[in-house]
Amino acid sequence: MELRHLRYFVAVAEERNLTRAAEKLFIAQPPLTRAIKQLEEKVGVQLFIRKPRGLELTTGGEYFLEQARQILDKVAATLEDTRRIAQHRKTVFSIGFVPSVFYGQLPSMVRRLRQNRNLEILLHELKTREQVDALKVGKIDIGFGRIRIEDPDVEQELLFDxxxxxxxxxxxxxxxxxxxxxxxxxxxxxxxxxxxxxxxxxxxxxxxxxxxxxxxxxxxxxxxxxxxxxxxxxxxxxxxxxxxxxxxxxxxxxxxxxxxxxxTPVIASRRKGESPNAAMRLANTILAELVENRLTGRYP
Structure with a gap:
């Protein structure tokens, strides 16, 4: 299976029509049809139901669409980070946040992380649900929000109420x-x-x-x-x-x-089961100190 098969599949799933998907991908329809058939053979399940008015995803197809999007997003994020690291020779550490948590000590955390010249800090304004999805595809390394969301791949830590x-x-x-x-x-x-x-x-x-x-x-x-x-x-x-x-x-x-x-809770979200790298260990150390400041009434 190649990445192009996933890109083709996502385009067809979004358009629900082979002709429109082929136009979107700037390829002819016959090779697109063959690629989708090859993908179904490789996966071993039928991904689409062919109907007179277009295509409909099967239950397996709906699940595969979600996973395919995550894989493609992960590849895109990896390529972007690789180029950034090669250009600046820095480790990229990305933080997701909801705006209402950015009026307290989070700016202090960002400021202290930026003092490490080996780090490039990226900020992404994302709702908590979007943070969970971004963590799973590697777009962010940690997220700060206010909503509890159950996901087997993400762990959430209550910092304080x-x-x-x-x-x-x-x-x-x-x-x-x-x-x-x-x-x-x-x-x-x-x-x-x-x-x-x-x-x-x-x-x-x-x-x-x-x-x-x-x-x-x-x-x-x-x-x-x-x-x-x-x-x-x-x-x-x-x-x-x-x-x-x-x-x-x-x-x-x-x-x-x-x-x-x-x-209202302030919650930190991280990928579950992932060993923290040096950047994450530094972030966790700073975060623990800032939370302690908050809980004891002290501010930096």
Whole structure:
């Protein structure tokens, strides 16, 4: 089996049509048809069901498509890293993160890693689910998120639980005392990020739903900065992780919540069963120190 067979298969699976796939690959249809037949013979299972209106993946074909994409992504990442290493003579260490964890000590970790001249640090803004997929194909070496995702190839470590606070318009009635979840539910809410879950919006809205409270989400936005801009415009409040308090914003006050144990996890994700190289050992050492600083109330 050659890589071209996987590329051909993915193109056919995405197009569900041999003619369109051949055009996409800039090859004639007959050799593409032969290549798919050879692949099915090599794998030993039927990957497509031929129908009058096109092709349909079998159950085995759907599984093979997922694996083929991961293999091709892994090859692409390997080639990119190889070229980068050859050019700079450095080890590439890639970090995935959700934006809401980048307002605390993660920048300190990146800064300290960059002090090692043998390392080139790459950052990728990815949702937690995307981080798991990126770990499996080698696009990143470690990820920082907030969602628990079960995957046999990835291990997740709870670093700490971070309090959730309310970002409210400066001088608003909600700033007179720490607001309760019930008090907040009576005001318009701005939720972030929008898009398919699970995400931080699901976490925050779930806090209301589990208490039998209805919340009026007037706007969903894609990023924290936009959410805070709307708060400063007096459109409503939003819930944010505590470390966002360190991001000063005119027109926004940050308030602790009156309810107890309102928090969100900070989770590190790594490939399971992989012996850490020198870069990962250094990252783990720095991370352990920063987490200790967090848990004891000390910041670098």
């Amino acid at each position: 971070e309090p959730i606070i309310a970002a409210v318009p400066a001088g608003h009635q909600l700033t007179h005392e720490p607001p309760s979840m019930k008090a907040l539910s009576e005001w318009p809410m701005i939720a972030f990020p929008s898009g398919p879950g699970p995400n931080f919006a699901d976490i925050t809205q779930g806090l209301f739903h589990r208490r039998g409270l209805r919340v009026n989400v007037i706007q969903q936005v894609n990023d924290l900065q936009t959410a805070l801009s709307l708060v400063a415009s007096d459109m409503g409040f939003t819930l944010v992780p505590e470390q966002v308090r360190r991001l000063g914003r005119e027109g926004v006050d940050y308030m602790p919540l009156a309810d107890d144990n309102i928090s």
